[in-house]
Amino acid sequence: MPTIDPEAVVGSRITNQSLSRWLHSLPGVDKVGLEARTASLGTRSIKTDSKAWALDMAIKMMDLTTLEGADTKERVRSLCLKAITPDPTDLTTPQPAAICVYGDMVKHAKEALGKNKIHVAAVATAFPSGRASLPVKIADTKDAVNAGADEIDMVIDRGAFLSGNYLEVYKQILAVKAACLRKDGTRAHLKVILETGELETYDNIRRASYLAMLAGPDFIKTSTGKVSINATLPITLLMLQAVKDWFDQTKIQIGVKPAGGIRTAKDAIKYLVVVKETAGEEWLTPKYFRFGASSLLNDVLMQRQKLTTGHYSGRDYVSVD
């Protein structure tokens, strides 16, 4: 896998000052223009074959998620079974990419999934607030990796970011990435959650995307799903543009994961349109695009049933999870 030289990208030795200069030299984002572009893509009409393709792809890109204080072993097991057989009435239905749980649930998920190729993703680093010391975050990460997590969804320190302490944010991502290394030399995939709802402005989101990408993660991810504004289409478009520009500049391809608030098949298809027309077809794979979602799966399944049977389905024909 190609790597970058962060100092070459930033054009200087990495200091908070140089990071700040670099991030603030990025082109600004015009809110109205970005949202207008997103709305325009939202009017794409995806029918018949392309809709069938999109629904299946949406399932394949899904990180089926449960992140509740009330999660139990049984709850996680039930979700894993749903992932293995999303629609018992149609065994051609694809499986989601991953199950996304808290670190202490990783072992239960691994056990339930068995040899299935569905990944287990664990949120880590004092999710969702990220308010803990770095050693605690590293321990949190290692704990999940040791329990068998294939993927780690970390959160950045938004406080540090908003106060201009970019170096701290960057160093933490590097440290967590190092903690993703397994004893056999392989590494759990790292997704960096920006918690865009707390960064508030699009300019901040672009800067946070670049800062995260500099640390070399596999994905940048919008949200924890735990704040009032989670994934939105414009934010996702902006992050897709960032990974596309990053690829053009460094030849390193980084994925994007919107999470939280994506509930309908119609929404998911809009995201796929935005992926196609912003980052490009190269991102239309679970390797580079994921949905973090829980209720989305059932709506996609109902739409899928409509396409196969020709009539509208109902919620009693998909399983509760």
Added chain:
Amino acid sequence: MFDYSPAPESKDLVKFQASYGHFIGGKFTKPANTFSTINPATEQVLAEISHGTAKDVDSAVKAARTAYEKTWSKLDGATRGKYLYRIARIIQERSRELAVAETLNNGKPIKETRDVDIPLVASWFFYYAGWADKLDYAGLGANPKAHGVVSQIVPWNFPLMMLAWKIAPALAAGNTVVLKPAETTPLTALLFAEICQQAELPDGVVNIVTGFGDTGAMMVGHPDVNKIAFTGSTDVGRIIAKQIAGTDKKATLELGGKAANIVFEDAALDQAVEGIVNGIFFNQGHVCCAGSRLLVQESVQDVVIKKLKARMENIRLGDPMDKNTDIGAINSKEQLTKIDRLVKQGIKEGGQAWAPSCAIPKNGFWYAPTIITGVSPANTVVREEIFGPVLSVMTFRTPAEAVAKANNSQYGLSAGVWTEKGSRILKMADQLNAGVVWANTFNQFDPASPFGGFKESGYGREGGRHGLLSYLKGSN
């Protein structure tokens, strides 16, 4: 691969008659002297249209005069306003039908007629309806007067939208009108005539005469017409200005343009690229205010062109009735020939033309979105209005150079500026000789916002309070 399957809008939403007469005095005349109007995307005939004669024009002007004297000027503003509100509502009710009709007759994508043209048509009537009983506040003092009978001639690029821009303020101010749609796009104006009937608008307040340039010239020259409102080419605008020289007729002329779209190095580049695309490829570039001259600061030229080309690869050209089409058909064979000729001229003069790889349909008239680099202010493609999806790209080094190049045109309709620096925007807006300056946006239209040009882009304004003034005179 995620290829969008065809998503065609239903053609059944609109039923055209086989042939149409003129709409005069509240009734359709018997079709006569007809010519065919086609769908430029398929070249199929949609209906037969009557070519207006001097007699038709005269009876339309008479009907308008009678309606003005006997009915319309006697109504109070509130009642005139209510008729306009009715019209606005019926347009909303019939919006999908009108969108389909416009797309079939014009060739522009259904996405644009559905999301831009027809909503603006309704909003234009809604906006001016509210002015009808507030004319005292228009800025001409108490009791301003209408001109009387207005001849209005509209182009083919936004057929119904241009009709709305003309008719709504004219009627709100108390005038009656004779309107001629363009010869290639008469159908929505004829549907509008039906809407006037449904709204029970008094006979003769709106008259629609179809035909060619000769019909329009008769409408301008008719001695009983008080005001001319024309949107179209600068060449025809000139002819009209000459035709009314020495008369008492007033005119509003909304003519050609060659807008500069100026991108500074500190711009929000992704949105600037969207603005460039929207500026020149919206409506196949058949837009008088299209941002047809890109001026990009040298330091960001490469990245902007790279992003622009990548973005253009995603433009979908094809069936205008498909909901995912971004660029539809060129409106006529004549226009296609003109675009082709000018681009070839641009290449001959040393420009490099580039277009994304997009399949061109077999029938109908089409032109791929094109950018021409390596051109300078001396080149034909930089000076002449192409009125097609063709962008000329030039660079600049300093703000002064950008202003000089942008203003170096006989036109002055619109301009675009892209920079994140507020003070620069305001200075540029001061210095650009253009009636509309879009800063960090482009091709925005609103009934509350005046539109119209400097220099050879014409005179008078449409939209907003200013647009109302074009149809009023002070009472003293």
Added chain:
Amino acid sequence: MRLEVKKTYKLFIGGKFPRSESGRIYKVNNHKGEFLANVAKASRKDVRDSVVVARSAQSGWASATPYNRGQVLYRIAEMLEGRREQFVAEIRELTGKSEKQANQEVDSAIDSWVWHAGWTDKIDAVAGNMNPVAGPFFNISTNQPTGVVAAFAPQDSSLVGLVNTIAPAIVSGNSIIAITSETLPICAVTLAEVLETSDLPGGVVNILTGNASELGSWLASHMDVNAIDLEGTSNAAELEMLAAENLKRVIRKGGYSRTGAKGSLQHILDLMETKTVWHPKGH
């Protein structure tokens, strides 16, 4: 007895007083038909030169602050007031008006400058507006001077008609080439002297004496002139046709009264362009 020193009546171009490049003059008589002066007869080339200087002076004048332009126009009124006796004498000599009538005309001329001076910083407040568009945009319409104006002052007025032709053009930042009344040009030359001493930048006002019919077609067809005021012409329709070639803004004959102490805002606005600026609102 001392021999009076008489004035040479010249053109006013670019803030200077040249003779006509053609060397031509014409005789101007007083109201009794007696010889009064030889006045420069402007030529096609004087028109050409005037347009060049008017164009180069225009942007600077337009970018002066409205407050500054207002002060300059007010200064013109002050200077005119100071020369009242000269103007009264010239008007009486030219037109045969009574002292009272001549004074009234000068009063109107002075007051019209004052009236216009007050408009410079109020035009946009009255004739511009924020436009409440249906979207996240700041949208404002303001007025900007049209550019270079060619104007034919009324033939039947020696002073106030010319003032009410020049002031509505320059108040907003246009520059002007004004053709005076052919038979009553004396006050115009004196007015030029007033303008020259009033802090008005050279080239903003250019005053040409001569024959309107001869000069009219050159101005009406000039592609670097943006607007034309046909008041003092005898072939207005013909000139309006020529003016259409580059879509000049046209003020037709008889459109506005030129005799009063107050002008017309509409007259001022006829020589201005509405500019509408859009900008998105968003963080």
